[in-house]
Amino acid sequence: MSIQVAVNGYGTIGKRVADAVSLQPDMELIGVAKTRPNHEAELAVENGYPLYAAVEDRVHLFEAAGIDLAGTVEEMVSAAAVVVDACPSGIGAENRSLYEAHDTPALYQGGEDADLVDASFNARGNFEAATGADHVRVVSCNTTGLSRLLAPLQETYGVEKARITLVRRGGDPAQSGRGPINDILPNPIGLPSHHGPDVNTIFPDLDIDTLGLKVPATLMHTHSVNVTLESTPDAEAVRQLLDEQTRTFLVPEGSGIDGAGALKEFAMDRDRPRADIWENCIWAESVSMEGPDLYLFQAIHQESDVVPENVDAIRAVLGTADAEESIERTNETMGVGF
Amino acid sequence: MSIQVAVNGYGTIGKRVADAVSLQPDMELIGVAKTRPNHEAELAVENGYPLYAAVEDRVHLFEAAGIDLAGTVEEMVSAAAVVVDACPSGIGAENRSLYEAHDTPALYQGGEDADLVDASFNARGNFEAATGADHVRVVSCNTTGLSRLLAPLQETYGVEKARITLVRRGGDPAQSGRGPINDILPNPIGLPSHHGPDVNTIFPDLDIDTLGLKVPATLMHTHSVNVTLESTPDAEAVRQLLDEQTRTFLVPEGSGIDGAGALKEFAMDRDRPRADIWENCIWAESVSMEGPDLYLFQAIHQESDVVPENVDAIRAVLGTADAEESIERTNETMGVGF
Numbered sequence: 001m002s003i004q005v006a007v008n009g010y011g012t013i014g015k016r017v018a019d020a021v022s023l024q025p026d027m028e029l030i031g032v033a034k035t036r037p038n039h040e041a042e043l044a045v046e047n048g049y050p051l052y053a054a055v056e057d058r059v060h061l062f063e064a065a066g067i068d069l070a071g072t073v074e075e076m077v078s079a080a081a082v083v084v085d086a087c088p089s090g091i092g093a094e095n096r097s098l099y100e101a102h103d104t105p106a107l108y109q110g111g112e113d114a115d116l117v118d119a120s121f122n123a124r125g126n127f128e129a130a131t132g133a134d135h136v137r138v139v140s141c142n143t144t145g146l147s148r149l150l151a152p153l154q155e156t157y158g159v160e161k162a163r164i165t166l167v168r169r170g171g172d173p174a175q176s177g178r179g180p181i182n183d184i185l186p187n188p189i190g191l192p193s194h195h196g197p198d199v200n201t202i203f204p205d206l207d208i209d210t211l212g213l214k215v216p217a218t219l220m221h222t223h224s225v226n227v228t229l230e231s232t233p234d235a236e237a238v239r240q241l242l243d244e245q246t247r248t249f250l251v252p253e254g255s256g257i258d259g260a261g262a263l264k265e266f267a268m269d270r271d272r273p274r275a276d277i278w279e280n281c282i283w284a285e286s287v288s289m290e291g292p293d294l295y296l297f298q299a300i301h302q303e304s305d306v307v308p309e310n311v312d313a314i315r316a317v318l319g320t321a322d323a324e325e326s327i328e329r330t331n332e333t334m335g336v337g338f
Numbered sequence: 339m340s341i342q343v344a345v346n347g348y349g350t351i352g353k354r355v356a357d358a359v360s361l362q363p364d365m366e367l368i369g370v371a372k373t374r375p376n377h378e379a380e381l382a383v384e385n386g387y388p389l390y391a392a393v394e395d396r397v398h399l400f401e402a403a404g405i406d407l408a409g410t411v412e413e414m415v416s417a418a419a420v421v422v423d424a425c426p427s428g429i430g431a432e433n434r435s436l437y438e439a440h441d442t443p444a445l446y447q448g449g450e451d452a453d454l455v456d457a458s459f460n461a462r463g464n465f466e467a468a469t470g471a472d473h474v475r476v477v478s479c480n481t482t483g484l485s486r487l488l489a490p491l492q493e494t495y496g497v498e499k500a501r502i503t504l505v506r507r508g509g510d511p512a513q514s515g516r517g518p519i520n521d522i523l524p525n526p527i528g529l530p531s532h533h534g535p536d537v538n539t540i541f542p543d544l545d546i547d548t549l550g551l552k553v554p555a556t557l558m559h560t561h562s563v564n565v566t567l568e569s570t571p572d573a574e575a576v577r578q579l580l581d582e583q584t585r586t587f588l589v590p591e592g593s594g595i596d597g598a599g600a601l602k603e604f605a606m607d608r609d610r611p612r613a614d615i616w617e618n619c620i621w622a623e624s625v626s627m628e629g630p631d632l633y634l635f636q637a638i639h640q641e642s643d644v645v646p647e648n649v650d651a652i653r654a655v656l657g658t659a660d661a662e663e664s665i666e667r668t669n670e671t672m673g674v675g676f
Contacts, residue, residue, distance in 0.1 A: 163631070165503040165562040167522050167551055184505050184553060184560040185597040186635040191626040209628050211562045211635070213505055215522060215553040222522040224503040224549045224562070259523040288529040290547050293501070297524040297549070 002028040005314060006080035006104075008054060008073060008095060010034045010044055012172060013109055014086030016307045018049060019273065021084075023333040024311060026320065030080055033073040037065035052076040054087075078102045082314050085109065092116070096135065105133070107313050110140025110198070110306065120201035122147035123312035123330075124247065127323035130316035138309050142166055142221055143198040145280050145300035148247050149225065150203060153294070156241055158230030160292065162208040165224040166195055169260075172303055173218045180216050187214045219260035220277070220299040227294045235289045242282055246331055247308065249279040249338050257283075260299050270338065276304035278336050308336055340366040343652060344418035344442075346392060346411060346433060348372045348382055350510060351447055352424030354645045356387055357611065359422075361671040362649060364658065368418055371411040375403035390414040392425075416440045420652050423447065430454070434473065443471070445651050448478025448536070448644065458539035460485035461650035461668075462585065465661035468654035476647050480504055480559055481536040483618050483638035486586065487563065488541060490579055491632070496568030498630065500546040503562040504533055507598075510641055511556045518554050525552045557598035558615070558637040565632045573627045580620055584669055585646065587617040587676050595621075598637050608676065614642035616674050646674055 003026060007018045010032045021029045031050035034041045035058060044051045050070035053059045062069050070076075077083050077098060082105050085092045089111025096116065099106040107121075114120050118133035125147040130136045139147065146164065153159055168187070171178030187193075193212035200206060233241075243250045251257050257266060268275045281299040288295045311330045315321040321329065331337060341364060345356045348370045359367045369388035372379045373396060382389045388408035391397045400407050408414075415421050415436060420443050423430045427449025434454065437444040445459075452458050456471035463485040468474045477485065484502065491497055506525070509516030525531075531550035538544060571579075581588045589595050595604060606613045619637040626633045649668045653659040659667065669675060 161631075163501060163564050165505075167503075167505055167553065169522070180555075180597065180599075182555050182557065183597040183599045184507070184555050184558070184637075186560065186562075186621055186624060187596075189591075189596070189621050189623045189635065191624055191633050192628075209564075209631065209633060211624075211633060213560065213562065213635075215505065215555065217518075217520050217522050217554060219520065220522070222524065222551065224524075224551065226501050226547075226564070253527075258525075258527070259518065259521040261518075261521045283524055283527050285527045286524060286529055290530075293499075293547065295529050295547060295549060297527065297551075299522075 002026055003314060003318060003320065004028050004030045004079065004081045006030050006076045006083045007032045007086055008077070008083055009086035010040050011086065012303050013306065015040060015043065016274070016276065016304055017084050017086055017310045020307050020311050020334055024329070025333070027314065031070055031076045033076055037062045037067045041067055074098065077104050080104050082107065082317060084310055084314070105317050106135055107310060107317065108135065108137045110138060110143060112137055114198070114201045121309065121313045121316065122202045123309050123323060123327050124148050124151045124245070125202040127312065127316050127326070130313055131319045133317060136313055136317055138306055138313050139198060139202060141300055141302040141305050142195050143202070144306050144309055145223065145298060146195065146199050147202045148245065148280050149298065150199065150206065150227070152241055152245055153227055153229065154203065154206065157233055159206060160228040160230050162206065163226040164195070164208070164210045166193065166210060166212045167222045167224065168212055168214050169217045169219060169221055169302060170214050171218055180214055182216060185214045187212050217260065219264055220301050222260070223298045223300065225296045225298060229292050229294055232289065232292050235287050238289065238294060239284055239287045242287070246327060246337060247279050249281045250284045251281055253285040263299055274304070276307070277301035278304055278308050278334065279338065280305070308334055340364055341652060341656060341658065342366050342368045342417065342419045344368050344414045344421045345370045345424055346415070346421055347424035348378050349424065350641050351644065353378060353381065354612070354614065354642055355422050355424055355648045358645050358649050358672055362667070363671070365652065369408055369414045371414055375400045375405045379405055412436065415442050418442050420445065420655060422648055422652070443655050444473055445648060445655065446473065446475045448476060448481060450475055452536070452539045459647065459651045459654065460540045461647050461661060461665050462486050462489045462583070463540040465650065465654050465664070468651055469657045471655060474651055474655055476644050476651050477536060477540060479638055479640040479643050480533050481540070482644050482647055483561065483636060484533065484537050485540045486583065486618050487636065488537065488544065490583055491565055491567065492541065492544065494579055495571055497544060498566040498568050500544065501564040502533070502546065502548045504531065504548060504550045505560045505562065506550055506552050507555045507557060507559055507640060508552050509556055518552055520554060523552045525550050555598065557602055558639050560598070561636045561638065563634045563636060567630050567632055570627065570630050573625050576627065576632060577622055577625045580625070584665060585617050585674060587619045588622045589619055591623040601637055612642070614645070615639035616642055616646050616672065617676070618643070646672055
């Protein structure tokens with residue numbers, strides 16, 4: 001029998017998770033919930049996804065917009081084996097009592113506090129930590145990207161210390177009201193940024209310091225990575241190790257891919273839905289060793305790299321597959337890997 | 339008797355250096371040279387600076403534009419005790435034979451190769467290295483900013499290793515044809531960036547790795563700095579040390595200065611010429627220690643931080659003042675220090 005999955009919130013992450021869940025042979029998408037009858041609500045109907053009103057007293061707005069509802073979010077949650085909460089940061093916390101009332105295990109996104117949940121989750125980093133948990137947080141796009149990178153380095157070479165500067169996009173392409181414009185903002189100015197402590201929710205013992213900046217770009221985040229290893233492999237060995245991972249894309253030298261714009265073009269040319277890039281994009285040429293110090297650049301697509309992680313987290317929570325099985329199934333059905 | 343100074347090239351750096359030289363009681367600006375009769379050539383005339391044609395066969399263009407010339411660049415170089423070459427990168431190298439022919443010591447800018455010159459120069463870092471040299475390179479804006487930061491750290495605490503990510507502006511405000519737009523480009527993709535080796539022209543034994551990126555901003559560069567120290571001062575001690583330097587500005591916590599835009603506003607409000615910021619702008623709140631690891635953010639004004647360094651390099655080359663005297667005189671006359 002398929003896992004009955006509900007998605008609460010049908011915005012940037014929710015609509016992508018709903019599509020990915022629909023592709024899984026072991027899952028059934030029983031519905032999505034939305035607060036407002038906007039173009040994304042219409043999309044859910046076009047896709048044939050049962051649409052639920054996330055707020056009961058807004059049902060009349062959907063009726064006024066001519067959008068058919070399947071019911072309210074309570075009915076959806078009650079019918080689901082797992083609910084993926086893809087609401088804006090902070091709303092997930094408000095929804096927790098709803099999921100508890102229906103005894104439905106819930107996945108939250110990385111914008112929620114770590115202490116809202118029983119476990120934070122990254123498929124490559126700590127898959128088993130979610131098994132049997134009622135409340136699980138799929139860590140943010142940046143933490144996901146860092147966890148995927150650090151897991152194989154830690155296992156293979158040992159990590160003495162990681163120091164990462166995150167050059168973050170100011171907003172997503174459709175968030176046209178956000179900034180900065182023509183500036184480079186240390187953000188936060190005080191250190192460390194939240195990313196280091198967030199990585200520690202996946203790898204509690206890892207020594208990591210992170211600094212964040214925001215710049216006038218919308219396409220992807222870029223990480224300037226230093227990891228002091230406990231051994232001194234050559235750069236080519238590290239490149240191979242990272243290439244062997246299933247959610248990394250080693251950007252080939254000489255490909256002409258010089259940044260996020262070219263990466264998105266590459267993804268569109270290969271018919272990726274919404275030009276999504278689920279993989280860490282690591283520039284092969286940048287992978288360098290100076291003594292025990294590894295350096296590299298990676299770009300992270302903030303809108304989509306957590307999507308396969310949400311799919312895996314569903315299986316992890318219910319214990320229906322182990323990490324290797326789940327990651328392989330998710331990758332194959334979604335088409336992860338260039 | 340005053341030092342007779344000529345400035346060859348009257349663009350971004352040259353016009354600023356000419357103004358700064360004019361302010362020095364021990365110097366006389368005998369002229370500036372320019373290749374084309376544009377708005378900056380008119381500015382030189384408006385300022386009362388004798389204007390020379392940098393290329394002899396373009397004299398007629400100045401005549402056609404109604405701009406009076408004092409002569410050709412050869413005459414200017416011949417009359418000067420020192421020439422400051424502020425021509426675009428690579429042109430300085432072409433000009434070297436001209437300066438040699440007239441036996442005139444020359445200062446070049448950081449865009450020239452280090453092997454063009456006898457010594458690379460930073461006033462705080464290695465003032466004495468320029469004394470008696472015929473060809474001296476004032477290092478680039480970024481290398482100047484790093485040298486000013488690393489000199490006191492090295493002297494006071496010892497530097498085990500420095501790791502710097504330079505988030506660079508794409509172009510100056512008037513360079514509207516440059517990019518990137520809406521992207522974050524690792525630049526160069528291969529490591530290290532040239533900045534680390536360039537810092538080693540000032541501090542040959544310093545262990546430093548640098549990574550560079552370019553972003554859609556024009557106002558200032560921003561450095562994400564990690565320095566592993568040989569001792570473990572507390573952050574407040576480091577803050578004080580950096581505050582005691584004369585070409586640093588510790589951006590006060592709570593000032594509302596969150597980036598380069600606010601810094602430029604701050605400079606304009608204080609009547610800085612061209613809104614120039616000659617100082618390293620170090621966010622006090624960002625100065626942090628994690629064990630022996632120092633972290634901080636600093637912003638560097640690419641158009642102006644080398645200007646006081648050029649003034650000091652003139653005295654260094656001729657041996658007319660020591661580092662302390664020269665830096666103090668330059669700072670006082672220009673108004674360096676907020």
